[in-house]
Amino acid sequence: MPKTLCILVWIAVALLGALALATVALHRGEQINAMWLVVAAACSYALGYRFYSKFIAAKLLTLDALRATPAERLENGRDFVPTNKWVVFGHHFAAIAGPGPLVGPVLAAQFGYLPGTLWILAGAVFGGCVQDFVILLFSVRRDGKSLTEMARDEIGRLGGLVAYVAVISIIVILLAVCALVVVNALKASPWGTFTIAMTIPIALLMGVYLRTMRPGKVLETSALGFALVMLAIWGGQWISQTESVARWFTFSGPALAILIIIYGFAASALPVWLLLAPRDYLSTFVKLGTITLLALGIVALRPTLHMPPLTRFIDGSGPVFAGNVFPFAFITIACGAISGFHALISSGTTPKLIRRETEARMVGYGAMLAESMVAIMAMIAACVLQPGIYFAINSPAGIVGQAPEAAAATISNWGFPITAAEMYTLAQSVGEQTLYNRTGGAPAFAVGMAHIFSNSLGGQALMAIWYHFAIMFEALFILTVLDAGTRVGRFMVQDALGHIWKPMGRTSWYPSILATSALIVAGWGYFLWQGVKDPLGGINSLWPLFGIANQLLATVALCVATTIVIKMGKVRYTTVTLGPLLWLVAVTYTASWHKVFDPNPRIGFLSHAMQVAAGPAANVRLIFNDRLDAVVTGALIVMVTLILIESAVEWVRVLSGKKQARVKESPFVATRFAEEQG
């Protein structure tokens, strides 16, 4: 393309993006079309990728097209395999896309669509994508080392230890929150519970089919499993309509929590091929298909956003979770803008597949942009709902009351009119008894998604099917995160205990498998139990805890990145990683302070404990849980403070010349792919 034309095209993209952003940000008092969000996002991402990532690649990282990657140098056909960049992109995206970008924006929609949308766009372009890109490249230059290994090598032993403990902590909290989202989506829902229950025998069947009948034919097996799941969704309506059978699949929150804890333990202890691997394949199959379908649905339907750009709850009094828009919108969105967990993937499998250094830009920066687009779609799915419906679904009974009429009256008084009759009709249309108090974000997302799908395909007649398809999609891949996460946590604990007593480190020794699985499951199981018993719905305390943990892990990753940047002698470009790092420090420290010490009992753990203690029926368990949450938040902050201090000391020593700036990269080897384009 001629240079002048190219410049004109990019000016047009910038102008269109500015127009879309202005429409999103400045419209007041009238509803806007969701396509403005899509256009604003697409233009921001295009500009971010074309200019900012290119700047980082050229100036900060100086990607070297002639340097061989570990995939080439250490090629072994298993872990290290030079792979086509589009294939690595798809692989990386499939690994980073989880429930976070779906649930976080739905919860943050209580502030209106504006704060969340702006943070998703800015956070991804300047924070999340940068983190994923630089960590990926630094891992590529260190033979695919993990984040904890890089923290130990570049910052110090303490950094490595803190990163390790932070990873374990975030896994435990993440799994508890994930499980809670599933419990809240499935409680008193025989249709949803039946569908999800059926995915277990379907996965077992897939495991056996794959191993004995069609070895290695994973795509075929996954397609077969998907057909069976669709059959289960279809059959679920019969289950929910047949009272005698529905009873068997109708569970309370605590009962579902116990079942999920048992499932988590079994999935961690059973052979991978039997349950975990086929479920993972099935979940990935559904996940990629549904995200594509949702994107097509939004573009085809171009729905109107009914949620206002800002709601009254930016003052911190929100029913979904309490806390001001700063910092709580930022820790709630989490993965859709920046996710510390991605640093584990970017320093895990992906660096071992990158064929050329220059491809790290598309994979690291590009895949996070795609994930951010998923978060925008989730925001749209939540905001196409009438705000009254959104708040009725997402508000806990402790805030709006148990009775439908009382809940509808409370929500209407907030300025979001809704009637009990409307909610009843909606619940009937999606095949549920009630949609009140279904906190956690998943049901609201499912109703929004069903609304979009049913308006694009099949009309109102298929609303119930689409709703349960969406619930199945979310629950299936949340449970996949749960079983895979439990197993990853188990391995980490086994590795650590193996240093104390060797047999515990043997991953195939059954007593060790059982003991460490029980330890991890007990960890997240305890927080899950705490969540289901919480009168405020659990999400109010656990999701911010998860957000804080996740963002703190990103802080650790950006500390590692900034240290390496300084050691590379690129001090003038440090703001690329230091900027998002300082922002995350401000957000996480403020949020942690509020969660521990805020005098509002709906926000601060300690003030809530004091309120419960002063009440007529002091619940010892509730008080203990609040204090435990405060201690966990405090411990996370202390750990990250330690790594920040250790990093800062390292920066000062290097910058003052007291320590020689020396990065621990693998030596340069020329690539054999140098002749290739790209």
Place this chain on the structure above:
Amino acid sequence: MKSFRLLAEELKSCGQVFVATLREIFDESAYARFLSERQLASSRAAYASFRREYEVTKARRPRCC
């Protein structure tokens, strides 16, 4: 006609990359590499052996939130 052929080739190439991506995500490529490395034909025993070798690596991979 020439541009139509070019478009068809481009589409074919996109389709191939798409299938290759799915095969990588779903471990079919890893299995194919395993078979070719050991010069084996696909069978129950070969797949069981692949899974045994691959299981620990696979199970250690975190799933993102």
